[in-house]
Amino acid sequence: MKPLPSTHTHPRSLKQHKKSDDATFRIALAGNPNTGKSTLFNALTGLRQHTGNWPGKTVIHAEGTYSYNGNSYTVIDLPGTYSLFSNSADEEVARDCIIYEKPDVTVVVLDATAMERNMNLALQVLEMADRVVLCINLIDEAKKKGIHINEKRLSKQLGVPVVKTSARNREGLSHLQKVIKEMAYGKINTNPYRIRYSDELEEKISAIEETVLSTFGDRLPSRWVALRLLDGDQSLIDSLQHRIELRRKEVGAHGTDEPLYPVEA
Amino acid sequence: MGPMNPSIPSKRDGLKTLLNQAQALSDDFTRDEVIAQIHQTGKEICHESIRYNDAEKMMRSEKLDRILTSKIWGFPIMLAMLGVVFWITIAGANIPSSMLAELFSWIEGYLTLAFKAIHAPDWLHGVLVLGLYRGLGWVVSVMLPPMAIFFPVFALLENFGYLPRVAFNMDRLFKGAGGHGKQSLTMAMGFGCNAAAIMSTRIIESPRERMMAILTNNFVPCNGRWPTLILLASLFMAAGYTGGAQTLVTASVVMGMVIIGIIVTLAVSWALSKTALKGVPTHYTLELPPYRRPKFWDTILRSTLDKSLFVLKRAIIIAAPAGVITWILANIMVGDMSVLEHVVAFLDPFAKALGLDGFILMAFILGLPANEIVLPILLMGYLSTGAMLEIENLTELKQLFLDHGWTWLTALNMMLFSLLHYPCGTTLVNIYKETKSFKWTFLSFLIPTVLAIGVTFAIAQIARAMGWV
Numbered sequence: 001m002k003p004l005p006s007t008h009t010h011p012r013s014l015k016q017h018k019k020s021d022d023a024t025f026r027i028a029l030a031g032n033p034n035t036g037k038s039t040l041f042n043a044l045t046g047l048r049q050h051t052g053n054w055p056g057k058t059v060i061h062a063e064g065t066y067s068y069n070g071n072s073y074t075v076i077d078l079p080g081t082y083s084l085f086s087n088s089a090d091e092e093v094a095r096d097c098i099i100y101e102k103p104d105v106t107v108v109v110l111d112a113t114a115m116e117r118n119m120n121l122a123l124q125v126l127e128m129a130d131r132v133v134l135c136i137n138l139i140d141e142a143k144k145k146g147i148h149i150n151e152k153r154l155s156k157q158l159g160v161p162v163v164k165t166s167a168r169n170r171e172g173l174s175h176l177q178k179v180i181k182e183m184a185y186g187k188i189n190t191n192p193y194r195i196r197y198s199d200e201l202e203e204k205i206s207a208i209e210e211t212v213l214s215t216f217g218d219r220l221p222s223r224w225v226a227l228r229l230l231d232g233d234q235s236l237i238d239s240l241q242h243r244i245e246l247r248r249k250e251v252g253a254h255g256t257d258e259p260l261y262p263v264e265a
Numbered sequence: 266m267g268p269m270n271p272s273i274p275s276k277r278d279g280l281k282t283l284l285n286q287a288q289a290l291s292d293d294f295t296r297d298e299v300i301a302q303i304h305q306t307g308k309e310i311c312h313e314s315i316r317y318n319d320a321e322k323m324m325r326s327e328k329l330d331r332i333l334t335s336k337i338w339g340f341p342i343m344l345a346m347l348g349v350v351f352w353i354t355i356a357g358a359n360i361p362s363s364m365l366a367e368l369f370s371w372i373e374g375y376l377t378l379a380f381k382a383i384h385a386p387d388w389l390h391g392v393l394v395l396g397l398y399r400g401l402g403w404v405v406s407v408m409l410p411p412m413a414i415f416f417p418v419f420a421l422l423e424n425f426g427y428l429p430r431v432a433f434n435m436d437r438l439f440k441g442a443g444g445h446g447k448q449s450l451t452m453a454m455g456f457g458c459n460a461a462a463i464m465s466t467r468i469i470e471s472p473r474e475r476m477m478a479i480l481t482n483n484f485v486p487c488n489g490r491w492p493t494l495i496l497l498a499s500l501f502m503a504a505g506y507t508g509g510a511q512t513l514v515t516a517s518v519v520m521g522m523v524i525i526g527i528i529v530t531l532a533v534s535w536a537l538s539k540t541a542l543k544g545v546p547t548h549y550t551l552e553l554p555p556y557r558r559p560k561f562w563d564t565i566l567r568s569t570l571d572k573s574l575f576v577l578k579r580a581i582i583i584a585a586p587a588g589v590i591t592w593i594l595a596n597i598m599v600g601d602m603s604v605l606e607h608v609v610a611f612l613d614p615f616a617k618a619l620g621l622d623g624f625i626l627m628a629f630i631l632g633l634p635a636n637e638i639v640l641p642i643l644l645m646g647y648l649s650t651g652a653m654l655e656i657e658n659l660t661e662l663k664q665l666f667l668d669h670g671w672t673w674l675t676a677l678n679m680m681l682f683s684l685l686h687y688p689c690g691t692t693l694v695n696i697y698k699e700t701k702s703f704k705w706t707f708l709s710f711l712i713p714t715v716l717a718i719g720v721t722f723a724i725a726q727i728a729r730a731m732g733w734v
Binding site: 087088089115116117119120122123124146147148149150151153154157158193195197198201204207208211212214215226227229230231232237240241244 | 279280282283284286287288290291295296298299302303304306307308310311313314315316317318470471
């Protein structure tokens with residue numbers, strides 16, 4: 001495996017002046033395997049791609065760029081996963097990217113012919129992030145099979161924009177790019193659907209969420225972290241500890257202390 | 266540098282407090298509730314926003330799945346399918362087997378004539394014709410027809426999309442045994458080849474559950490062991506029946522062996538999850554692909570070429586030298602007995618306690634490199650001890666076994682030993698490569714070996730004590 005390309009270091013500083021016209025936005029593509037996610041990635045970025053490994057993992061990291069209306073967008077193709085419960089290195093990588101790197105927009109790619117299964121991942125992402133776009137891909141196949149998806153209604157239900165595409169025919173791509181741009185500029189208000197659990201579990205979540213907030217501030221999706229901790233997600237606990245440790249060293253070395261939260265590795 | 270920032274350690278303490286709080290509140294049902302709620306919500310949302318115009322067509326897979334993976338019908342259908350596959354295999358293999366045997370016997374006559382014509386020495390004729398050729402003749406006639414039927418039928422089921430449903434059905438059992446649902450997939454791979462299945466355990470991410478899958482994979486019979494099971498079942502277990510009933514009994518016995526293998530897999534997994542490999546199983550998503558009409562001839566051709574001929578080639582390549590060595594050992598005399606007889610005599614008392622005999626145990630020991638050669642070595646061992654036996658039909662083969670004192674107990678215990686004993690050399694090498702641990706590799710040798718010896722010993726002792734043999 002090749003070492004990580006140097007370009008992987010994120011242009012964090014750009015975030016501060018993201019509203020300027022020459023800003024670069026970071027877009028993450030999440031989705032189940034076999035949803036045409038990579039086709040979409042290729043269709044968006046063309047040949048402007050490079051691959052390497054995620055830091056410390058044997059998982060392929062693919063990143064590409066495209067320009068739209070004068071802005072530059074960096075697209076991260078997350079590994080295809082069925083869930084984000086940290087079952088595998090793939091899922092850990094995707095999870096870490098969404099909660100720690102906080103992409104400007106997270107696009108969840110769904111297979112239009114298997115919406116029910118794909119919805120599981122979408123619902124999980126919606127619990128972790130606010131700036132989410134649902135991209136229903138393979139819409140041409142769904143049409144052939146007589147599946148009709150009411151995206152307006154879906155969008156209302158889930159509280160985030162829903163875009164239909166057929167990446168291999170380049171259908172719906174410019175619409176997707178437009179929605180991504182609007183969301184990146186904060187022009188779209190989202191209200192991501194959060195699953196309501198049983199009263200008993202909800203009570204526990206609120207209790208933990210308070211401690212999460214006091215420990216990490218609003219840097220992490222507190223409700224989601226609370227839920228994962230209740231579930232005993234050891235992999236998440238390890239990664240939180242790891243990040244706090246890194247932060248401690250960094251602060252020890254430089255003597256600076258910003259508001260505390262797990263830092264980017 | 267000034268005083269260390271006080272908020273950093275407090276941050277770590279904060280996490281600790283948080284974890285303690287979470288641990289105190291969490292229980293085993295949280296995960297199940299979360300997953301169930303996600304699935305339920307996804308379903309409801311889709312129900313509202315998605316319309317299926319061609320509902321009939323869309324639902325076909327779902328309808329079929331509702332039956333094939335149903336809690337009530339899933340297992341009976343699975344067993345029935347397996348039974349039908351075995352039945353077709355056994356019923357179909359008899360005639361081509363005896364035809365092949367006749368063919369080899371006919372050719373052998375000419376080979377012997379040819380050797381006489383060129384005045385070849387007797388020992389050469391012995392090594393090449395009576396040892397090598399005759400052994401291989403048996404292997405081909407006994408192994409090829411069942412394989413040529415079993416693999417294509419199995420491949421048809423696989424291409425139809427049934428195997429993921431089997432994994433789905435088995436998932437519940439494996440979770441109950443403390444293993445990972447994907448273990449059933451690696452187990453299904455094991456029906457083909459255990460060595461390949463060990464590599465396939467990589468699909469299980471959790472090291473604990475993966476180790477469990479590795480340690481128990483051997484308990485499903487692989488390519489190399491099917492012929493032994495099928496042959497012995499048809500020769501001995503169904504002896505009292507004729508015609509269709511005989512085939513049916515044979516198929517049931519083979520299926521019984523598979524079920525025993527699965528039960529042992531689950532039992533050993535369960536025991537491991539309570540001892541050396543403690544922990545809670547992780548969950549996963551199993552994608553059930555749509556059912557497809559398999560490309561009939563394509564599948565048959567492919568599986569015949571890829572699997573049947575491959576296995577046969579492997580058997581012949583390894584069995585040929587083994588056959589020669591066996592014959593040589595049988596013909597080098599030390600004192601008044603051949604080397605082979607010395608070895609067999611040495612193993613015999615122990616083997617007898619297991620309901621086997623010295624030849625069988627020797628065949629299993631020499632068969633370590635590949636299970637395919639256990640039967641060939643056994644046949645060559647028996648053939649080399651003077652019993653001149655033409656390859657003509659399967660009754661002759663049974664007579665060979667009977668001449669060496671076989672009973673139904675010998676056949677049953679050889680089948681059980683084959684099912685339960687240590688993995689083949691290739692599998693062990695793969696286990697070491699995957700685990701990088703001598704300890705686990707040794708355990709994966711030890712657990713099956715102890716089980717095989719224990720089970721056959723117990724059965725032999727009980728059967729003898731009860732006067733059944």
